[in-house]
Amino acid sequence: MDIRSIRLEKKIKFSELADKVNIDHTELRKIERGFIEPTKEQFYTLSQALKVDSAVLISGHLNEINKIIPGEGYTTCQCGEERFLERSSPIAPDKIKVLDLFCGCGGLSYGFEQTDKFQITAGVDLLADRVESFHANHNTAIGVIGNIHEIDKDHLWELAGTPDILIGGPPCQGFSSIRPFRQLSENDKRNHLVEIYRDLVAEKRPRWFVMENVVGLLTHNKGKLLESLLDEYSSLGYSVSWTILNAANYGVPQNRERLFIVGNNANIRYSWPTPTHHAPHKSMGGKRFNRSNRLNLFSENLPKAITAYDAICDLPEIESGETADKYGTPKCTNEYTHKMRGKTNQLSLHSSTKHSEKMMDIIKHAGENRNSLPKDMTSSGFSSCYSRIDPDKPSVTLTVNFVHPASNKCIHPYQHRALTPREGARIQSFPDNYTFSGSKTQIVKQIGNAVPPLLAKAVALSIYEAEMQAQQI
Numbered sequence: 001m002d003i004r005s006i007r008l009e010k011k012i013k014f015s016e017l018a019d020k021v022n023i024d025h026t027e028l029r030k031i032e033r034g035f036i037e038p039t040k041e042q043f044y045t046l047s048q049a050l051k052v053d054s055a056v057l058i059s060g061h062l063n064e065i066n067k068i069i070p071g072e073g074y075t076t077c078q079c080g081e082e083r084f085l086e087r088s089s090p091i092a093p094d095k096i097k098v099l100d101l102f103c104g105c106g107g108l109s110y111g112f113e114q115t116d117k118f119q120i121t122a123g124v125d126l127l128a129d130r131v132e133s134f135h136a137n138h139n140t141a142i143g144v145i146g147n148i149h150e151i152d153k154d155h156l157w158e159l160a161g162t163p164d165i166l167i168g169g170p171p172c173q174g175f176s177s178i179r180p181f182r183q184l185s186e187n188d189k190r191n192h193l194v195e196i197y198r199d200l201v202a203e204k205r206p207r208w209f210v211m212e213n214v215v216g217l218l219t220h221n222k223g224k225l226l227e228s229l230l231d232e233y234s235s236l237g238y239s240v241s242w243t244i245l246n247a248a249n250y251g252v253p254q255n256r257e258r259l260f261i262v263g264n265n266a267n268i269r270y271s272w273p274t275p276t277h278h279a280p281h282k283s284m285g286g287k288r289f290n291r292s293n294r295l296n297l298f299s300e301n302l303p304k305a306i307t308a309y310d311a312i313c314d315l316p317e318i319e320s321g322e323t324a325d326k327y328g329t330p331k332c333t334n335e336y337t338h339k340m341r342g343k344t345n346q347l348s349l350h351s352s353t354k355h356s357e358k359m360m361d362i363i364k365h366a367g368e369n370r371n372s373l374p375k376d377m378t379s380s381g382f383s384s385c386y387s388r389i390d391p392d393k394p395s396v397t398l399t400v401n402f403v404h405p406a407s408n409k410c411i412h413p414y415q416h417r418a419l420t421p422r423e424g425a426r427i428q429s430f431p432d433n434y435t436f437s438g439s440k441t442q443i444v445k446q447i448g449n450a451v452p453p454l455l456a457k458a459v460a461l462s463i464y465e466a467e468m469q470a471q472q473i
C-alpha cells in the first residue's frame with residue numbers, strides 16, 4: 001500500500017500527518033502523489049507516524065506509486081484493463097469521421113456533433129466515468145477506457161473507422177496557470193501527452209487535427225514547446241495555425257480562454273471562427289498575442305456576451321444542502337435558457353453542497369473578491385476565492401471545484417451557496433439533457449475540465465466551411 005492509502009485506512013487527516021512528521025504540506029502532497037520520493041529519514045518518520053514497519057512502507061509505497069499514472073486534476077488512477085463500450089448506432093456514411101483522444105465527458109466531441117456534419121466514431125480516456133459520460137451522449141462512438149501510453153494505436157484507428165479528423169485536449173495541469181505545483185511543470189508526465197497526440201498525427205496522418213489546450217502552453221518552456229510542435233506539424237506536411245479563443249465570443253456565458261492548434265494536410269486555407277458575441281476581456285495570451293490577434297477587432301457591434309445570470313436564472317432557488325428535481329415556474333427565461341433546457345422535463349444535478357456554519361458566514365459576507373470579507377475571516381487564498389459571480393458579466397473560468405466557495409468566484413450571484421453542477425453545466429453550455437456518469441465530485445470535474453460545446457461547435461463549423469470552400473475552388 002502507498003503512504004496515502006495507509007493514511008486513509010488509519011483515518012489520519014493529511015494535516016495531522018504533516019504536523020506529526022514535520023514535512024511541509026506541499027512536499028507531503030507531492031510525496032503522496034508520487035511526484036517526489038521521500039528521503040530515507042522521511043520514510044522512517046512516516047513509518048513511525050503511520051505505525052507501520054519502515055521496510056514494509058518503503059517497498060509498499062514505491063511499488064504502488066510506480067503503478068500509478070497521473071490522471072487529470074489532482075486525481076491519480078491505477079492502470080486497469082482496457083475496456084471498450086460498443087457503439088449503438090452505425091456511423092452515417094455521409095458524415096466526417098472524428099476520433100477524440102482524451103475525450104473526458106465529451107464537451108469537444110459534442111460541439112462537433114452538434115453541427116450535424118461530423119460524427120464521433122471513438123473516444124479514449126483513462127477514467128471509466130469520463131468514457132461512460134462521453135459514450136452515453138455519442139451513440140455512434142466506441143468508448144475506449146484505457147491509458148493512451150498503452151493503447152494499440154492501429155487497433156484504435158481501425159475502431160474509429162479511419163477517422164478524417166483527430167481532435168483532443170491532452171491534459172494540461174502540467175502548465176495550467178492555476179496549478180499549485182507549478183515548479184513541477186517541466187517534468188510532469190502529463191506534459192508529454194501533448195507529444196503523444198503529435199506522434200499519432202505523425203503516424204496516422206489524418207486529413208485534419210484539432211488540438212485544444214490551456215493558454216499556458218504558449219509560454220511553457222519559454223514558448224519552445226509550442227514552437228517545436230508547430231515546426232513538427234509543418235514538416236509533416238500540415239498547414240497549421242494556432243490561436244487563443246475565448247468561449248464568451250461564441251455564445252458561452254463564460255470567459256474561458258483556450259489555445260487551439262488546427263492543421264490539415266490537404267493544403268486547405270483555414271480561418272478561425274468569427275466571433276458572434278462581444279466580450280471585452282483581458283487575454284491571458286499577453287502582449288505578443290494581443291498584437292497579432294485580429295479576431296476581436298470588430299466585435300464591438302456584435303450582441304453582448306451572455307452573462308452568467310442569463311445562463312442560470314430559470315433554475316429554482318435552493319439553499320445550501322438542498323436539491324431540486326423540478327423546474328417549477330421560472331423567475332426569468334431567455335433565448336439561452338430555452339436553448340439549454342430544450343425539451344427536458346426532469347431537472348437533474350441541481351443539488352447544492354451543504355456548507356458548514358463557518359462557510360455560510362463567509363458566503364453571507366461574500367462579494368466581488370476576497371477583500372469583501374472581514375480581514376480575519378479566511379486565512380489564505382487567491383483574491384477570486386470566496387467571491388460571488390458577477391451576474392451581469394460572463395462567468396470567470398469555471399474550475400474543477402466550482403461547487404466549493406473556496407474555488408475561483410463560484411458563489412451564486414444572489415443565493416447563499418456555491419454553484420450546483422447543473423449551473424456549472426449551463427455555464428459551460430452543456431444542455432440539460434446531456435448525461436453525466438459518476439459521483440457528484442467526478443461529474444463536477446468532468447464539467448469543469450470540458451471544452452464548452454458551443455465553442456467546440458464554432459471551431460467545427462469553421463473546419464467544415466474551409467472544406468466546403470476548398471471543394472468549390
Ligand SMILES: C[S@@+](CC[C@H](N)C(=O)[O-])C[C@H]1O[C@@H](n2cnc3c(N)ncnc32)[C@H](O)[C@@H]1O
Nearest residue numbers: 102103104105106107108125126147148450451
Ligand atoms: C482536459 S480533459 C479533456 C476534456 C474533453 N476534451 C472535453 O471537452 O470534455 C483531459 C482528459 O484526459 C484524460 N487522460 C489523462 N491522462 C490520460 C492517459 N494517460 N490516457 C488517456 N486519457 C488520459 C483525463 O482523464 C481527462 O478526462
